[in-house]
Amino acid sequence: MNQTISVLVVDDSAFMRKLIINFLDEDPAITVAGFARNGExxxxxxxxxxxxxxxLDVEMPILNGLDALKRIMDEIPTPVVMLSSLTEHGTNQTMEAMENGAVDFVAKPSGTISLDLHKIKDELLQKVHSASRVPVSKLKYKPVEKRKIEIQAEMPASAHRIIHKKASNIQQAKWNLNSPKLICIGTxxxxxxxxxxxxxHFPADIKAPILVVQHMPAGFTKSLAARLNQLCDISVKEAEDGEIIKQGVAYIAPGGFHLNARRVGTSLAVHLSEEPPRxxxxxxxxxxxxxxxxxxxYDKICVIMTGMGSDGAKGLVKLKENGNSRAIAESQNTCIVFGMPKAAIGTNLVDDVEDLGQIAYSVMKYMP
Known part of the structure; x- marks a missing residue:
């Protein structure tokens, strides 16, 4: 019999702790090891x-969830799933928690004390299971030192690379550095x-727009975009329906909406849709x-990074069937979860498999 997943539940509300513990107890593969009332x-x-x-609850007295997370990662690295409210403060703190080593988060449906917490029961159980499979060594990823990427610069000698794993059943067209480019990222x-x-690591003058799909519920993608915009030389924003797509800007799909690009005259524009989930x-x-x-x-550069499931693999096949494109997948070495990149690599249509710290360099070698 497989060993069960032991979980520590941290929330300052006795009511919320009881609900969370009850949900976890219903899963025979999970054992609640104990509970805590605050970060300390x-x-x-x-x-x-x-x-x-x-x-780990985000908002707690004595030592809040964010500060507790930082100390946990320093002193006893453990996979952490954050529980967050949908307030602006809560979403901002959650994004910071993701940067500081949390594996994932679950949004409480109606604030700090959510009487309807049952709505996220299945999501919570699934994310606890996924977090339990994340190696502790990947929780404290050391980012590559930021430095300007020169256009057409050679890749660093230290890069972990599987060079040009060519598509097996679709003819690869010659890559033209001077044609218009569109970068698409899924994670x-x-x-x-x-x-x-x-x-x-992208330069501010990168000669392409960047479309980003990050699986995340409504309310959190705006905080994610704002956080990234502060940290990047390029502009990063939550995509708005109908806006013209510009070079040097990353457009993040809003939670709850599909992100499409459509031709408007000689330009491209964002089209958001509420078609059924895929x-x-x-x-x-x-x-x-x-x-x-x-x-x-437009020539497309597709990047598939860490994530559960296979989202992006079918889209990659369509991309390779229509026009000229290159595909980059994150390596298993650095993925928190190797599902999406593995599925993309499984299509035999991925050109480069890269450690996370080298993906920006790999993208830039295809840019004018």
Whole structure:
């Protein structure tokens, strides 16, 4: 019999702790090792109980969730799933938690005390299971030192690379550096930190727009975009329906909407849709890639990074069937979850497999 997943539940509300513990107890593969009332208590319990996963409330007295997370990652690295409210303060703190090593988060449906917490029961259980499989060594990823990427610069000698794994069944057209480019990035679990690493290494004058799908609920993508905009030389914003797409700007799909690109005269514009979720996702990477595959006069650079499932693989096939494109997947070495990149690599259409710290360099070698 497989060993169960031990979980430490941290929340200052006795009512919320009881609900969370009841949900976890219903899963025979999970054992609740204990609970804590605040961040300081959580740190001591984590050291004593050595749980496989910690569920950690963002807003708590004495030591809040964010400060507790930083100390946990320093003193006893453990996979953490944050529980956050949908307030502006809560979403901003959650984005910071993602940067500081949290594996994932669950949004409480109606604030700090959510009487309807049952709505996120299945999501919570699924994310606890996923977090339990994340190696502790990946929780404290060291970002590559930021330095300006020279256009057409050679890749660093230290780069971990599988060079040009050519498509096996679709003819690769010759790459023309001077044709218009469109960069498309898809990611999920572990994505906020991965996006920071990649987007912060793009130069402000990059000669392409960047479309981004990050699996995330409504309310959080705006905070993610604002956070990344502060940290990057390029502009980063939450995409708005109908806006003209410009070079040097990353457009993040809003939670709850698919991100499409459409031709408007000689320009491209954002089109957001509320069509049904694709494989449980809205926004969906597949939908974005299928959309841009219908724009014939742009070459596309597709990047698939850390995340569960296979979103992006079907879209990549469409992309390769229509026009000229190159695909980059994050390597298993650095992925928090190797699902989406693995599925993309499984299509035999990925050109480069890169460690996270080298993905921006790999993109830039295809740029004018």
């Amino acid at each position: 208590d959580a740190l001591q319990k984590a050291k004593k109980l050595r749980p496989d996963v910690i569920t 999920s679990t572990g994505g906020p930190r991965a996006l920071q690493e990649v987007l912060s 494989s449980g996702h809205r926004p969906s990477v597949d939908v974005m890639l299928e959309s841009v595959s219908e724009i014939p006069d």
